[in-house]
Amino acid sequence: MIMSNRLPESSSEVVDRSKPIRFDWNGKKMKGFEGDTIASAILANGDHILSRSLKYHRPRGVLTHDFWDPNLMVQVGDEPNVRAGHRRLEAGMKISAQNVWPSLKFDAKAANGIAGRFLTAGFYYKTFMKPARLWPVYEKVLARFAPGGEVDLNTPHGYHDKRYAHPDVVVAGAGPAGLAAAIAAAQCGASVLLVEHEYEVGGHLLWGTDDDRAAAATLLAQAAAAGVEILTNSTVTGRYEDNWLGIAQRSHPIAVERLIKARAKVLVVAAGLIERPYVFQGNDLPGVMTSGAVSRLINMYGVKPGKCAVVLAANESGDQAVEDLKRADVEVARVVDARGSTTVNCAKGSRTRIKSVEVSDGSSIDCDLLVTAVGWTAPTSLLNMSGDRPVYDAAAARFFPNSPPDNVLATGGITGDGSRDELIAHGRATGELAAGRANAARHRIQAATASAAAVAGDEPEYPSDNRAPLTRADHPELHRSSTHGLVDYSEDISSKDLFGAAAEGFDSVELLKRFTTATMGPSQGKLETVNTVAILAEARAETIEQVGTTVWRPPYAPISLGALGGRVFEPVRVSSIHPWHEANGYTPILAGQWVRPEHYGDPHAEVRNTRTNVGITDVTPLGKLDLQGPDVPKLLSQLYTNKWMKLPVGGVRYGIMCAEDGVVLDDGVTARLGEDHYLMTTTSSGAGGVWNWVENWLQTEHPEWQVHVTPLTTGLTSINIAGPNSRKLLSRLVDCIDLGPGAFEYMQVRTGTIAEVDNCIVWRIGFTGELSYEIHVPSGHGLHVWNALLEQGEDLGVAPFGLEAQRIMRLEKGHFIVGQDTDGLSKAPTTGMISLLKLDKDDWAGKTEVAWALEDDYPVIVAVQPTDPKIVPEEACQILRDGTREIVGRITSSRHSPTLERSVCLAQVSREFAVAGTTLTVLLANGERINARVMEHHAHFDPEGERLRG
């Protein structure tokens, strides 16, 4: 196969001619080499149109040939919006143009260009506003014209990763200055992370002279020897408070993309310079390129960008392009030196390529390539994000950093101009300063950390900035020629649009940007911000300094949603009995961080067996706090609504906790195990919050109280044994605890040995409403005790039950669940447990609000039974005032009760409806209204509690 535009092999190129790669471009088979970008490979094969523009569907070719090239967005397989001037070619890639129909060469939507005068800035805002009822129609038509590739909903998600890094110094950009800064900082002892946007380090040295490339190779070797960690094809996407940095690593060996969150002591910004396009009529014709694009194509990829060139040169980069073109055997028809007074007026072309250039001296030159070198944009994004507001220097025709914070240093082209050696020297000085400041910061941190080891040596002085600045080379201000052309190629915004918007009153740069969407496309202002500002200045007859610039915000470059979602670090918790659940056909349910057995096949059978024989269930996630010390009763009295000063040793008491606003925070039972020793249990979901709550009171309001709190939630495995046979079953496993009804009563606690495991705790409580014991055993022995219960209880009909059976049984008993039957507005009186709200007790959390609530109206939790026993109203169904749409309550819990063979519910209703016997109207999810009755007791089953007290 002939590669029509591939140059003879040269020593400067990064492509490897010994490694050909086959790929597919719009159905055509093509060949490139390893090291090619997608765009360089397509150009080498003789195609030069790679996309169609957003609005007018004008044909587009290479403009800058880098990450920011707005004309090089292509579809690769199922991945849309791939940047072909950046992404490396891979074998077998199926590449296609996007935003075209029916084909790239003949695009029907190019008719937009003919109607272009109607599509000025703000066209969509103004045209598709009214009438609102037509918006769905507009939307359908507009969607067909929307840019971007095809998203395949069946694309596999792929693995994304996340990493946390704590380097002393992060260097953003690995050109000569960035490399030198990284080397110097590492040689001073700092840990350094060097992040390069492109695939290779070296920056502009890569497309420079042989000496430049040799220097880049030397710097790379020095960086590796100094221990610098180098990330290529990675971008520092954002800088946040205290140098918290986001880094998108696209080069991870396994992950599709990895998000690195780095906390750097010092950030060095060495982002280099981005070449600006020039604004003139025809500036988006294929064949109009920046000088950097031309030098990169020729020197790095061995691709001939055209046959006959005109070069508009305002700087050395343009001069270099002339030399590169000549070496590549491209005829240079004319060099228009913009350092004089000549410039390019406009370009004319065929439908697919530039044909001639009109120069301001009146001459017209035929060509198929126009190279512009008109100046630079300093990508000051990371400095913006550090709070710096860059300042425009008219003599140098670009923005410069102003005063970034002490822990952010800029170096390289962003700060000034210089030879390779001068840039390296400035980088080195910056690296040494960064390492010095990082070292001082480390000393400060250690000195401010009580738990850290003492720091050796005196605290070093914070180094001041004594770097000799780089000089600023004079540069002509070249933004727009005498004609109008495109400013924002991504969004098809012309200088005429900007003049028009300014005339309409959008004369602040931030407003202009948002109204016209200039700088808001995929190039994100990297190419077009300064031209936008310059044209607004022109329209307002002001200077660029007066107009100011927009603020660059994160991310610097796009980052995938996959990387932001990243790897999930949320831990999963399981009890020590979990292996048994897994081996015995459990259905898992995620409850907070816990994986629990929802059931083992049939929750209704589990309920019936527990009510008839005996069931055991794993309740390990129950929050458990060990409280020790003489002041525990004071703490309990402070946190619970009821009284705790006289709980005897061996006693267990139920309590409700309120927040300071009187809203129910948690509930649970607490046992007194010894003189100064208590065990508090909380709800499973409240375990962490209650621990914080306890510590808050002990540390801030009552530091004088002597209480030591230790969380034991996972330290103890908890099993509930419930059912008529539970006493018989447990008695087979304990020797030294008398389980007799008179010796071990309801709401009492004992400690002892269970199944030969010491240090177990048993209390007699009854969430299920059955005679039941809850045992807490050291978690290392949890599975052993569980198995012992199953073995010993075989003849008693023992069987495990899951969370669902437990929830059904508690609902049959009418026990409310905090967070299920209460919500963030439910104050303690709503629970109906008025007798537990002890207003005669001294200060307790929430007391004031509870007292006021009791004087006021409040919703009440009631037990409710639908008239039709077969209907189970969905949880959260509304309860209405009969015959109206007025909401007077809602169903908070509902289940079919296998014990009563009917539906049972708990509901919150306003007090007016809380009277036993009231008939409620419940609105089902399907819109049907049914009747339900308010019951006398919360408990649907065994309201007298004879079973659990038996």
Place this chain on the structure above:
Amino acid sequence: MLLVPCPNCGPRNATDMNYRGEAHSRPDPDAATKEEWRTYLYLRDNPSGWLRENWYCSSGCRRHFQLERHTLTGELRNPPLPGRKTAGA
């Protein structure tokens, strides 16, 4: 993300901490009027400038401590030793 200086653990990510809000005294619950109590519960000064705050080192040493934060610049200063929520407020 803010780097919050825990007096015990040293500077840590704000996400390692639990922000407990503006430091203010808890009124005597038996003496407080409804207005005083609800001011304590719900109303904050929200100044533009230095603000004394409570922080809880929930993923570290679990100490409650106070510091002053400049709400405009994000600057943090003078973390005092942990103590009563009301101290010095």
